[in-house]
Amino acid sequence: MSAVARFARLLRLLPKVADGTPRRIGDVAKALRVPAALVREDLQSLAERVEDTSGGFIEGVQVLLDRDHVTVRSRWFRRPLGLSADERAAVALGLAMLAQEGPAESVPAIQRAREKLGRLGPGDAAVRAGRIGPAAPRTAVAGAQRETRYLAALQQAWVARREVELAYRKPGARAAEPRVVRPWRLVSARGAWFLIAEDAARRAARVFRLDRIDGVRLRSATYEVPAGFAVEDVLRDGRVFMGAGAGTLEVRYGPAIARWIAEREPHERQPDGSIVVQYPLADDAWAVRHVLRYGPDAEVLAPARIRELVLAVLRRMV
Amino acid sequence: MPAERRARPADAAKVQRWLDVVAALLRRSPDRLTFVELAEQVPAYGRGLRSRGDERWQESAVARMWERDKDELRALGVPIGVYPDAGGNRSRYGLETHEFYLPFVHSLDGTPARRTGGPPGVSMVAFSPEELAMIRRAAGRAAQLGDPAVADAARRAMASVAHDLAAFDPDADHGETVVGQPLDPTVLRTVGDALVKGRRIRCRYRSMHRDVTASRTLEPLGLVFQLGHWYVVARDPGDERLKTFRASRMSAVESLAPNGAVAPPRGFALAAHAASREAWELGDGEAVTVRLSVAVHIALGDLPGAAPASAAVGPRARTRAATMQVRRLEPFLRWLLAFGGEVRPTAPRHVVQAFRDLAARTAATYGAGS
Numbered sequence: 001m002s003a004v005a006r007f008a009r010l011l012r013l014l015p016k017v018a019d020g021t022p023r024r025i026g027d028v029a030k031a032l033r034v035p036a037a038l039v040r041e042d043l044q045s046l047a048e049r050v051e052d053t054s055g056g057f058i059e060g061v062q063v064l065l066d067r068d069h070v071t072v073r074s075r076w077f078r079r080p081l082g083l084s085a086d087e088r089a090a091v092a093l094g095l096a097m098l099a100q101e102g103p104a105e106s107v108p109a110i111q112r113a114r115e116k117l118g119r120l121g122p123g124d125a126a127v128r129a130g131r132i133g134p135a136a137p138r139t140a141v142a143g144a145q146r147e148t149r150y151l152a153a154l155q156q157a158w159v160a161r162r163e164v165e166l167a168y169r170k171p172g173a174r175a176a177e178p179r180v181v182r183p184w185r186l187v188s189a190r191g192a193w194f195l196i197a198e199d200a201a202r203r204a205a206r207v208f209r210l211d212r213i214d215g216v217r218l219r220s221a222t223y224e225v226p227a228g229f230a231v232e233d234v235l236r237d238g239r240v241f242m243g244a245g246a247g248t249l250e251v252r253y254g255p256a257i258a259r260w261i262a263e264r265e266p267h268e269r270q271p272d273g274s275i276v277v278q279y280p281l282a283d284d285a286w287a288v289r290h291v292l293r294y295g296p297d298a299e300v301l302a303p304a305r306i307r308e309l310v311l312a313v314l315r316r317m318v
Numbered sequence: 319m320p321a322e323r324r325a326r327p328a329d330a331a332k333v334q335r336w337l338d339v340v341a342a343l344l345r346r347s348p349d350r351l352t353f354v355e356l357a358e359q360v361p362a363y364g365r366g367l368r369s370r371g372d373e374r375w376q377e378s379a380v381a382r383m384w385e386r387d388k389d390e391l392r393a394l395g396v397p398i399g400v401y402p403d404a405g406g407n408r409s410r411y412g413l414e415t416h417e418f419y420l421p422f423v424h425s426l427d428g429t430p431a432r433r434t435g436g437p438p439g440v441s442m443v444a445f446s447p448e449e450l451a452m453i454r455r456a457a458g459r460a461a462q463l464g465d466p467a468v469a470d471a472a473r474r475a476m477a478s479v480a481h482d483l484a485a486f487d488p489d490a491d492h493g494e495t496v497v498g499q500p501l502d503p504t505v506l507r508t509v510g511d512a513l514v515k516g517r518r519i520r521c522r523y524r525s526m527h528r529d530v531t532a533s534r535t536l537e538p539l540g541l542v543f544q545l546g547h548w549y550v551v552a553r554d555p556g557d558e559r560l561k562t563f564r565a566s567r568m569s570a571v572e573s574l575a576p577n578g579a580v581a582p583p584r585g586f587a588l589a590a591h592a593a594s595r596e597a598w599e600l601g602d603g604e605a606v607t608v609r610l611s612v613a614v615h616i617a618l619g620d621l622p623g624a625a626p627a628s629a630a631v632g633p634r635a636r637t638r639a640a641t642m643q644v645r646r647l648e649p650f651l652r653w654l655l656a657f658g659g660e661v662r663p664t665a666p667r668h669v670v671q672a673f674r675d676l677a678a679r680t681a682a683t684y685g686a687g688s
Contacts (some may be wrong), residue, residue: 008394010333012474015481016409032477045330048335060341076341079436080478084395087478091470092464094545096454096589106452113456114451120443120479122397122417131397132415138540138582139468140589155455158493174615189497191545197641211620231495238497259529263566293550293656296679309682313658317402317677 009034010042014061014077022064022071041282043070075153081119087133087275089139091117097141101151123210142232150216151195154195158183161222163191163200167215171285176214184224185231190264194240196231205240207234247303249281251290254297268310288313328418335362338389348439350401350410353384361649415439423482425450432482450524453479455492463543465506494677498546498603501566505540508548508571513538516579518555521571523563536563537580540588551591558583560591596622598650605643608650608669612640621661639664 015022016031025043029036046065092114097243099110115298117222157164163296164183167176181197186204188194193210234242253261255273267275281287294315300307343351356382357363366380382682388398388411397417401410415437420443424431431442432531445453453476460472507519512519521537524531537608539560543549548565560583609627618624618640628639644650651673656659663669 003329003336004390004394006329007336008334010337011394012477037642045333048330060337060345074341076344080439080481081418082420083397083475083478084471086467086471087475090460090468091453091457091475093468094458094472094603095452097459098452098456109446109448110456112450113445113452114446116443116449117453119441120421120423120475121395126397126399126417129399130392131399132392132395139510139542140540140592141543148580159451168492174613177675183493186494187497188495188546202370209433235497240497260526263526288658289656292658295650295652295655295676296683302563307324307684311681311686314677314681314684315686317655317659318672318681 004044009038010046010149011077011081013039013042014072015080016068017072018061018074018078020073021070022153026068028070040065043072045259061080071238081144083117085121085127088117088121090186098152100141103149103152106152124135146247150210150213151193153216153218154183154186154210157216157218158186160218161224163219163221163223165217165219168206169212169214171212171283179208180219181208182225184229185234187231187234188233189238189240196240196242197236199227205229205242207240236280239279240246240266241282247281249279249287249290249303250276250301251279252276252299252301253294254299257294258296281306284291284309328469331362332387333357336361336387338362339387339391340396340413340418343411344415347415347437348411348416350412352410353381356384356411356449392651416441420478420481423479425483425486426577427485429485432484450479450483450486453493454486454488454490457488457492458492459494459496462494462496462498464501464503464548465510465541466503467614474663484562495544498548501548501580502569505565505568506548508573509538509541509565509568512542515573515576516581517576518574518580519552519571520574521568523569524567524595526567535574539580539586540592542567542592544592549592551588559587562592596649596653598644598646599623602680603645605645606647606666608642608644608652608663609636609642609665610642611662611664612688616657616660643646644669647672648676653682 012244013028013032024038029039032039043063043065046061047065057074060076061072061074095110095114095117099107126132154164163180166179166181169176180200181195182200183195183197185196186193187196188275195208195213197206197208198204234240243302252270253275253279258267258269258273258275261267261277262269262275265277267277269275279287279290281303284306287300288309290305291300291310298308327631338360339356342356345359346355353363354367357367363380363384366378366383392398397413399412399414401412403409418438419436419440421434421440422431422436423443425441425447426444427447427478430443431444433440433442457472457476461469463469473488480486480488509519511517518535520533522531523534536550536557538550538552540550540564542551543594549558550563550565550568552563553560609619610624612618612621614626614637616636618626618638621640621642622639624642626638627641642650647669651663651669653674654663654673663673
C-alpha cells in the first residue's frame, strides 16, 4: 500500500470523521465506498505513530480506535482538499461532451458549471507559481453525434420518470408518427445513441434510434423502470439489440476493407482474405444502409430478402 | 491482513510526516515558516535537525527529505508556496487556506448553506440545481469513457462536491450508458502520464492502411475521445506534423526517460485539432462543390457540411437542393450510397457518373448486369 494512495485516501476520509464524534467503522467505510478493513488500516496507521514525538509536538490528528468504533479529532482536516487539476479536468471533459451534444439552451448552464468547477480548486495563480502540479493531461472530446438534439430532454424525462411522446420515424418511413414511451435507459454504442423504452401502446420494450426522433414532448404520467431490467440485456458485442427470432444478417466484406471490419466484429476469415460477419437482424432498412456504405466491398450473403432489397435500391440509382 | 495491504514502516512514517507538514502549515497560515520553524512541528524533521545542528540544515538528509516531500505533496494537489524572506531569499513556506480547502459548495435549491469544518478564509461557490445536475451527469459520462484515471478522478471530484450537500448523491445514476470499444487501460494510463510529464512514448502500433505492426516512438500532445474511441494526437520526433493514432491499435506502450520536455507547437489547441472531419473532407486535393438532391424528410443537419442551395421548399416538394465540399470522391460516394437514392448528386456531371458507376459496380456483386 503506497504512501501516496494512503495519504490521498486519508484526505478524503478525515473530513468525514474528524469532528470528534464516535462513529462505527462500518458506517464510515460505507459512506466512502471502501472496505471496512481498509478504513481500519488507514486509521490504525495514524493511531500508531512511528516517529518519536517527545518534545512538545502537537498532533495534527488524534485518533481513538476500538474494535468497531473510531473517534477522530482534528482542527485541520475537517474539510476536503480542493479539487485537483485532474479531478477538474475529468469533469470538464464530461461537460465538454454535454456541451457538444446540446441542446443549445443548455450550453449557458454548462458554461456556468464549468466556470464554477474551476473555482473548486487552486486557481491559475497557484499553477503558474508552481504551488501545485503537475497539470492534468490535455484531453478533449470531438465529433458530437448529430442525432443528440433530444438527448438532454430524454435524460430529464428518465430522471423524472415521466412518459414522453416521441415523433418517431420508423425505418423506411418518410414521416414521423407519435409514440408514447417510458424511457428505461439511454445508450451510446458504436457512435450512435439509442433509447431503450417501453412502448406504451404495445406494452413491450423497444429500441429507438435518436437520429430517427423528430420531436419529444414530456407527459405528466409517471412510471417505474422494471426492477429486472439490466442494460447488459440489450447489448451484444457492443451493439444495442433487442428482439428475438428476427433472423441473422450475413455479410461478406472484401479483402480491401476486411481488416477494418475485423478490428471490431467477431468474424470468420476466408481463404481469399475476405471475412464473413453475422449480425442479429431486426431492421431490414438498417441492413440495407449498412452494406451500401461499403459499396462493392460488402455483399449480403443472407437472408435472400435483404439481397433483393439491396439490389432493388441499387437499380434505382444506376 | 493481506500482505499487499500491509503498510511498510517507511510508508507509514511518510504518511504521518505529510499530515504533520500539512497540519503545521495550516496551523500557522497565513504566516510563512522557515524550514527550522516547520521542523519544530514535524517530528521526523526535528529529529534530523537535532542530530546535525540547525545552522547546517540545508546540507542534511532531512533537508533533502523535505524537498522530496514538498514535490510529492504538490503533485497530490497540496499547494505549498515558497516565499522570499526579508533578504529576498526564497526560504519560507506556506499554505493558503483558501487554496488548500475545497470552497464551501452550496446549492441554490432553497436549502440553507452549511459552513462546516473550515476556517473563515474559505470561500463559497453556489450552484443552481441545473448546474449541479450538469456536473454530476458530466462526471458520470467521464467515468464511462474507458480511461480508469479519468473515471477515478471524476468519482473523487463528485465525492468532494457532495461533502456539503446532503441531497447530492455522487453515485446517482443519470440514465445514460456509454459503451466504449474494448481498450487496454494501461495504454491510456501510460499515455496520460507521459502527457503530464512531457515525455515521449514508445509503442507497437498497427497501421491499418499498410497492414503492418511496428515499433514507434512518439511525442504525445493530447488525448481525444471521439465517437466511442480514444485517439492520441502525437508527432514523430523531429517532425512538426501532427498525427492521430487510435489508442486501441497501440500496444506495449511505455513512457520514455526524459529527453527534453515534449512541448506542443505554438498555438496548438487540442480541441480545434480534434474537430471531427469526414473522410471526404480530408486530404490536400482541390475541393469540388457537389450539388445534391435531398429528399425533404432528410434534415440537412444530417449531412455534415451541407449548405442549402435552393429557396424555401414548398409543401408539395419531394426534394430540395444542397451543396457540399468534397476533396475525396470515393468515400463521399459510398456514404451517399447508404442513403438508398434519397440523397444523390446532380452536378457536376463527372460526380453524377461516378455515383452511377459505383451503384452499378455494387449491383454487379449481386449478379446484376451493368
